[in-house]
Amino acid sequence: MKLSADITNRLKQAAGPGGFSDDAQEVAAHTTEWRGRWSGKTALLLKPKTTEAVSGILAICNETLTALVPQGGNTGLVGAQVPLHGEVLLSLERMSRIRSVSASENVIIAEAGVILANVQKAAADADRLFPLSLAAEGSCTIGGNLSTNAGGVAVLRYGMTRELVLGVEVVLADGRVLNLLRSLRKDNSGYDLKQLFIGAEGTLGIITAAALKLFPRPHSYATVFAAISRADAALDLLNRLQDATGGLVTAFELVSRAGLDLVLKHIPGATDPLPKHRGWFVLAQVSNPAAFDALPALEAGLGKAMEDGLVVDAVFAKNERERKNLWLLRESLSEAQKIEGASVKHDVSVPLSRIPEFLATADKAVRDALPGARPVAFGHVGDGNIHFNIAAPPGNDAALLAARDKLESVVHEVALRLGGSVSAEHGIGIAKREALKTQKSAAELDVMRALKRTLDPNNILNPGKLLPDA
Amino acid sequence: MKLSADITNRLKQAAGPGGFSDDAQEVAAHTTEWRGRWSGKTALLLKPKTTEAVSGILAICNETLTALVPQGGNTGLVGAQVPLHGEVLLSLERMSRIRSVSASENVIIAEAGVILANVQKAAADADRLFPLSLAAEGSCTIGGNLSTNAGGVAVLRYGMTRELVLGVEVVLADGRVLNLLRSLRKDNSGYDLKQLFIGAEGTLGIITAAALKLFPRPHSYATVFAAISRADAALDLLNRLQDATGGLVTAFELVSRAGLDLVLKHIPGATDPLPKHRGWFVLAQVSNPAAFDALPALEAGLGKAMEDGLVVDAVFAKNERERKNLWLLRESLSEAQKIEGASVKHDVSVPLSRIPEFLATADKAVRDALPGARPVAFGHVGDGNIHFNIAAPPGNDAALLAARDKLESVVHEVALRLGGSVSAEHGIGIAKREALKTQKSAAELDVMRALKRTLDPNNILNPGKLLPDA
Numbered sequence: 001m002k003l004s005a006d007i008t009n010r011l012k013q014a015a016g017p018g019g020f021s022d023d024a025q026e027v028a029a030h031t032t033e034w035r036g037r038w039s040g041k042t043a044l045l046l047k048p049k050t051t052e053a054v055s056g057i058l059a060i061c062n063e064t065l066t067a068l069v070p071q072g073g074n075t076g077l078v079g080a081q082v083p084l085h086g087e088v089l090l091s092l093e094r095m096s097r098i099r100s101v102s103a104s105e106n107v108i109i110a111e112a113g114v115i116l117a118n119v120q121k122a123a124a125d126a127d128r129l130f131p132l133s134l135a136a137e138g139s140c141t142i143g144g145n146l147s148t149n150a151g152g153v154a155v156l157r158y159g160m161t162r163e164l165v166l167g168v169e170v171v172l173a174d175g176r177v178l179n180l181l182r183s184l185r186k187d188n189s190g191y192d193l194k195q196l197f198i199g200a201e202g203t204l205g206i207i208t209a210a211a212l213k214l215f216p217r218p219h220s221y222a223t224v225f226a227a228i229s230r231a232d233a234a235l236d237l238l239n240r241l242q243d244a245t246g247g248l249v250t251a252f253e254l255v256s257r258a259g260l261d262l263v264l265k266h267i268p269g270a271t272d273p274l275p276k277h278r279g280w281f282v283l284a285q286v287s288n289p290a291a292f293d294a295l296p297a298l299e300a301g302l303g304k305a306m307e308d309g310l311v312v313d314a315v316f317a318k319n320e321r322e323r324k325n326l327w328l329l330r331e332s333l334s335e336a337q338k339i340e341g342a343s344v345k346h347d348v349s350v351p352l353s354r355i356p357e358f359l360a361t362a363d364k365a366v367r368d369a370l371p372g373a374r375p376v377a378f379g380h381v382g383d384g385n386i387h388f389n390i391a392a393p394p395g396n397d398a399a400l401l402a403a404r405d406k407l408e409s410v411v412h413e414v415a416l417r418l419g420g421s422v423s424a425e426h427g428i429g430i431a432k433r434e435a436l437k438t439q440k441s442a443a444e445l446d447v448m449r450a451l452k453r454t455l456d457p458n459n460i461l462n463p464g465k466l467l468p469d470a
Numbered sequence: 471m472k473l474s475a476d477i478t479n480r481l482k483q484a485a486g487p488g489g490f491s492d493d494a495q496e497v498a499a500h501t502t503e504w505r506g507r508w509s510g511k512t513a514l515l516l517k518p519k520t521t522e523a524v525s526g527i528l529a530i531c532n533e534t535l536t537a538l539v540p541q542g543g544n545t546g547l548v549g550a551q552v553p554l555h556g557e558v559l560l561s562l563e564r565m566s567r568i569r570s571v572s573a574s575e576n577v578i579i580a581e582a583g584v585i586l587a588n589v590q591k592a593a594a595d596a597d598r599l600f601p602l603s604l605a606a607e608g609s610c611t612i613g614g615n616l617s618t619n620a621g622g623v624a625v626l627r628y629g630m631t632r633e634l635v636l637g638v639e640v641v642l643a644d645g646r647v648l649n650l651l652r653s654l655r656k657d658n659s660g661y662d663l664k665q666l667f668i669g670a671e672g673t674l675g676i677i678t679a680a681a682l683k684l685f686p687r688p689h690s691y692a693t694v695f696a697a698i699s700r701a702d703a704a705l706d707l708l709n710r711l712q713d714a715t716g717g718l719v720t721a722f723e724l725v726s727r728a729g730l731d732l733v734l735k736h737i738p739g740a741t742d743p744l745p746k747h748r749g750w751f752v753l754a755q756v757s758n759p760a761a762f763d764a765l766p767a768l769e770a771g772l773g774k775a776m777e778d779g780l781v782v783d784a785v786f787a788k789n790e791r792e793r794k795n796l797w798l799l800r801e802s803l804s805e806a807q808k809i810e811g812a813s814v815k816h817d818v819s820v821p822l823s824r825i826p827e828f829l830a831t832a833d834k835a836v837r838d839a840l841p842g843a844r845p846v847a848f849g850h851v852g853d854g855n856i857h858f859n860i861a862a863p864p865g866n867d868a869a870l871l872a873a874r875d876k877l878e879s880v881v882h883e884v885a886l887r888l889g890g891s892v893s894a895e896h897g898i899g900i901a902k903r904e905a906l907k908t909q910k911s912a913a914e915l916d917v918m919r920a921l922k923r924t925l926d927p928n929n930i931l932n933p934g935k936l937l938p939d940a
Contacts, residue, residue: 186894195665246759289716297761424656
């Protein structure tokens, strides 16, 4: 795509003071995906600072049929933020103002470009928790979090990003501003339009600000690492702990012996809490509120589960240091796999009760497809979200990378057969457009395309992303 | 509207065995709103039993441009379920099958016509809670609950109906079945289409089944009735109790002295727990999980709030009988007002911190508009949802009813000025179409109308409901 000088000038003008960049290094940082998986180019990098500037830019783009790609922190994992065809790149990074924080209402209003960690910090400064938390939180932005309906480590207790949103401000394809920035807890006044834009990867409108829910801060944690008797004991154990605590479990992570061994091999300081056990483990954590400690409930629950044969052995964190050591095991899984060699990753989900079947079936299917491949599954049991990663056969990264497409389709096929999804939390972008075709019915794809035509009739908003070609 | 014999026969055929009724009494029960506020008529009452039958009916309606009105339990409060112009009436009552219950996954799949109380019971039989609870639960249906995004008494803890939905099965205007009946906790595979149909009052598609979330059952309750020092102490107290319990507060209701006095006057068995206090009260309840009792936390929280001047006095329920007596005060408010005489009711919401300002301002505005009128406000503080009811001047129901429109616009105006909504939980239907115009921007109404045209191009689905005339 090439822009005329006239359109370029009009767009620069609309973007306001400091609202564009020609600096090659700065542009490159925006057009390259951070893992180097996709690389794009842009006719013009725009960095508007206000909603009005975004509105002006979109009005011009729509009038001149100029395609644009919106971008937050450029941390997405499916390529939705990459301008592959020279589109105008609309970075929201300068819309970084926190407009308001209300501790009494438990609401924060942040512009799209606010970095997630800064939202967390503003909430903490008001003695509140903003629970969205994920690996990229130091650089991803709230606009991107909403546009991808980000998941992360606190979904079990607080839900996906969608469930944390009270209102949004959106610029429509034609430049009109849709002010849905309400902070009401209950509002049944017509269609809930904000839902359209959450998770739409910038294809239906540009989110410029959001009103988000805050929560009481956890005061401390009760944490346990347990060896379970078999994979399907995990869900039963989770349900018991939820019953015991009234749903206060904030993390419940499944870890395999294969994954644990990789961490022990590669991560300094990692120690094996339960060296005798070769099967599956769970790491469970309850956040303690101000008035009581959930540890006795957790201990009683584990004790009973042990009597009933669900749990084989368990280690409780007795202090903050021990708690961090247990979490190091879970949080280093990706890092350990990286050190071990190449891996192919998946972000699938299945109905909760199908997790054990998925693990067994996908494991076999992958080993059949590539002898020597080593599946290293871990995931959020309470969310049905399995990060089913496959490490290369020892010393043979090339074989794994050559088989990538085949392995992906094998794993996706198993997930779909069990009623699952090819994208639990990362989104579709360009990485999974084809896989989406196999997951969705013709009617569902038709309605998705009809929404796109309705809200972006000129197809200027992130064209070629999310929706598969007809 | 008059149907040709040919269309009538085709529709009866499509509805399947037992799929229609000509019985005058049965038809009348469906065309009249239960309070007698709206009365309609229908060319044909259809009662399909399967999704396929609904599909066949809609295909014919769409082809022949025949309008229809969907109906669940006919308990709606805004007239959305009433066929005002002789439309075909599509009752989902015979789609009353619970398709599955999974305690381990915490999912129930119910057809649209299942009565809410039956969903609650099926969940309880599996030792789980389906938390949606409202006055009409013995006759309203899940399809209607989803179509109105019903609220009720458990929203503070579990959210509106929208937040309880994992998946839906929907028949589109042209008869195609959109199977979104997934039970995944995480699924970022494209636009979240189910959101379109929740709260759309049957104007965008017909919901035929839903996959719904279940929760651990509460094991007992800790309950307190407290006199607060001023209305704006309520939110502060709620935040303290949420902090103490980690968000386990399941009810937090505001009651005025005027409301309490009406209950004491008219309801047998009601006794005044705090007769010395003339101001505002709250009724707060925490649901106890299996492993601990939240009463000590509640007592400590109230004690501290008393020291800090937020709470003046408090009575804790020491047993189940006392707990029921406290709840009788809250639950009899509507009944007591009804015995007292005519009243005009509102279902508004405002941002949480504006509740005290709303109460004071609306109170004065109503008394100015109709001298002698007696506002009796109560509501869900944690939801910002105030049921701002106005009792007639003593012995003068006629004056109140004559002033109904004026009072409604006065109350709505105050709510909107404070960033609120004219419909917190009841919906729009035909009752609030005009009020909606004053709440929504032109852009928002445009997008709503565009969605309607996209999904129902022939305007056959509940025409004239929800959307205001252009």
